[in-house]
Amino acid sequence: xxxxxxxxxxxxxxxxxxxxxxxxxxxxxxxxxxxxxxxxxxxxxxxxxxxxxxxxxxxxxxxxxxxxxxxxxxxxxxxxxxxxxxxxxxxxxxxxxxxxxxxxxxxxxxxxxxxxxxxxxxxxxxxxxxxxxxxxxxxxxxxxxxxxxxxxxxxxxxxxxxxxxxxxxxxxxxxxxxxxxxxxxxxxxxxxxxxxxxxxxxxxxxxxxxxxxxxxxxxxxxxxxxxxxxxxxxxxxxxxxxxxxxxxxxxxxxxxxxxxxxxxxxxxxxxxxxxxxxxxxxxxxxxxxxxxxxxxxxxxxxxxxxxxxxxxxxxxxxxxxxxxxxxxxxxxxxxxxxxxxxxxxxxxxxxxxxxxxxxxxxxxxxxxxxxxxxxxxxxxxxxxxxxxxxxxxxxxxxxxxxxxxxxxxxxxxxxxxx
Numbered sequence: 001x002x003x004x005x006x007x008x009x010x011x012x013x014x015x016x017x018x019x020x021x022x023x024x025x026x027x028x029x030x031x032x033x034x035x036x037x038x039x040x041x042x043x044x045x046x047x048x049x050x051x052x053x054x055x056x057x058x059x060x061x062x063x064x065x066x067x068x069x070x071x072x073x074x075x076x077x078x079x080x081x082x083x084x085x086x087x088x089x090x091x092x093x094x095x096x097x098x099x100x101x102x103x104x105x106x107x108x109x110x111x112x113x114x115x116x117x118x119x120x121x122x123x124x125x126x127x128x129x130x131x132x133x134x135x136x137x138x139x140x141x142x143x144x145x146x147x148x149x150x151x152x153x154x155x156x157x158x159x160x161x162x163x164x165x166x167x168x169x170x171x172x173x174x175x176x177x178x179x180x181x182x183x184x185x186x187x188x189x190x191x192x193x194x195x196x197x198x199x200x201x202x203x204x205x206x207x208x209x210x211x212x213x214x215x216x217x218x219x220x221x222x223x224x225x226x227x228x229x230x231x232x233x234x235x236x237x238x239x240x241x242x243x244x245x246x247x248x249x250x251x252x253x254x255x256x257x258x259x260x261x262x263x264x265x266x267x268x269x270x271x272x273x274x275x276x277x278x279x280x281x282x283x284x285x286x287x288x289x290x291x292x293x294x295x296x297x298x299x300x301x302x303x304x305x306x307x308x309x310x311x312x313x314x315x316x317x318x319x320x321x322x323x324x325x326x327x328x329x330x331x332x333x334x335x336x337x338x339x340x341x342x343x344x345x346x347x348x349x350x351x352x353x354x355x356x357x358x359x360x361x362x363x364x365x366x367x368x369x370x371x372x373x374x375x376x377x378x379x380x381x382x383x384x385x386x387x388x389x390x391x392x393x394x395x396x397x398x399x400x401x402x403x404x405x406x407x408x409x410x411x412x413x414x415x416x417x418x
Contacts (some may be wrong), residue, residue: 002006023101048302069115069142069225071095071254076231082242083254090248095254099124099263102255103131110251111138115225117148121258121264125151130231136217140245142225143188143234155210163189163202165226167236172199174210176244180237187224220245339401340394350408357415375411378418384411 009048067073071083071093083093096102099120106112112118112132120128129152141148146158159368165186170177172196179185188199189205200223207223222245227238258264288408333342348366355365358378364370372386385392390413395401 012088018061020392038120042303043300044298050296068257069228070256074230077229078230079230081230082239082246083229083231085239085243086247086252089243089247091250091252091253093254095256097256097258098259098261100252103128105251105253106135106137106139107138107251109249110135110253111140111246111249112253112255113140113142113144113246114152114255114257116257117141117144117152119259120148122147122151124257124261124263127263128152131407132219133213133217134301137220138217138245138248139213140222141219142222142228145188149190153192153221155194156209156211156221159191159205161191162187162223163207165224168198168200168207169359171201172197172206174199176241176248177208179244180241182228182236183238183241184236185223187222187226189223212299327414331333339398343394343401343404346408347390350412353412354415375415382414402403 018185068077071079073094074080080288080381081203086093094105096105102112102114110357111221112135114128116123120264125148139152141152144152144158146160149158163186165184168180169183171184172178177197177199183200185200186202186208187207189202189207191205191211191212192209194214197210199210200206201209202223209221211219211221213219226232227235228242321384330342336378351365351371352362354360355362355371358371358374359368360374368387368391371390375386375390384407389404389407395404
């Protein structure tokens with residue numbers, strides 16, 4: 001197969017190039033400053049809004065402490081409210097973030113609150129248990145998981161899965177629970193055969209367990225930390241129970257385990273208790289920041305993908321001659337081995353031009369009964385098989401396609417000459 005020949009009736013001279021729209025004579029076009037600004041202003045506006053929002057949030061929140069169960073945090077899940085109430089009752093609160101500080105501060109006159117025992121490595125848990133057991137003070141563990149209990153409360157088993165946090169009755173003789181009454185508890189539940197007080201049962205298992213470790217010391221296991229949160233402290237008897245559990249001694253050591261603690265590097269451990277999941281140790285600000293960035297990326301993608309109005313014709317950056325277009329189209333037909341499409345295009349274009357020359361309506365140019373009689377009338381002595389030439393089958397080889405193009409071209413010249 002070869003390229004279709006160029007018909008004189010459709011060609012343009014080199015001095016009169018054919019283009020589909022107005023074209024620039026230069027090969028390339030350089031965007032003007034106004035065009036660059038129009039393209040970039042949307043992105044700059046989004047970045048400016050995000051930067052301004054970050055500055056405003058940083059200014060509003062500067063100096064505040066944030067974090068789950070942090071006694072300095074006024075966030076909904078912080079614990080500043082209960083810390084202030086304890087200070088009003090004369091309890092001295094010391095916030096520590098390392099194991100060394102926590103073990104050094106334990107004693108008979110202190111309560112050690114471990115807010116995230118599952119974040120401790122097995123080595124840290126063993127060291128903490130060794131230091132807290134003989135201190136004859138109180139240790140409060142918030143939602144310890146099965147792995148944490150092996151070291152911090154031997155003999156105690158955590159029942160999974162966790163149950164919802166709802167108001168529950170004490171169901172025990174512990175004085176702190178009896179005074180507090182209904183409390184919002186749940187979460188993990190615990191069972192043991194050691195001497196204990198089992199309070200606030202959920203599905204026949206207590207969500208608060210008090211273990212007696214010495215004549216004056218004990219360990220309290222809380223199935224969930226919700227009653228210590230600022231947003232829930234005023235509900236039910238949450239404040240009463242929290243104050244009695246944490247304020248039974250004049251000193252409260254508030255231990256916030258941190259991954260920055262040098263003792264957290266334990267080559268022989270499996271890491272923090274996996275029952276709480278990785279996300280529970282990620283600060284809420286990082287999670288919300290990641291979500292906001294993802295949302296901004298989605299909105300930017302939708303904005304850049306918008307289509308407003310109909311498609312418009314773009315100006316061609318170069319001049320394309322009609323002959324070059326014809327040759328390029330023929331090469332595409334050749335590459336695709338599309339003799340049928342090439343033959344159909346040649347015949348259709350010839351029929352349209354013949355109909356215009358012979359006065360046949362354009363709507364009937366593809367009708368043999370309308371076009372063939374008009375051609376025969378104009379060329380009464382022609383020996384060509386007009387029906388086969390104008391409406392015949394597709395040539396079976398490239399040479400036949402070339403012959404078809406030549407015959408169509410000759411027929412059109414004869415009609416024009418007549």
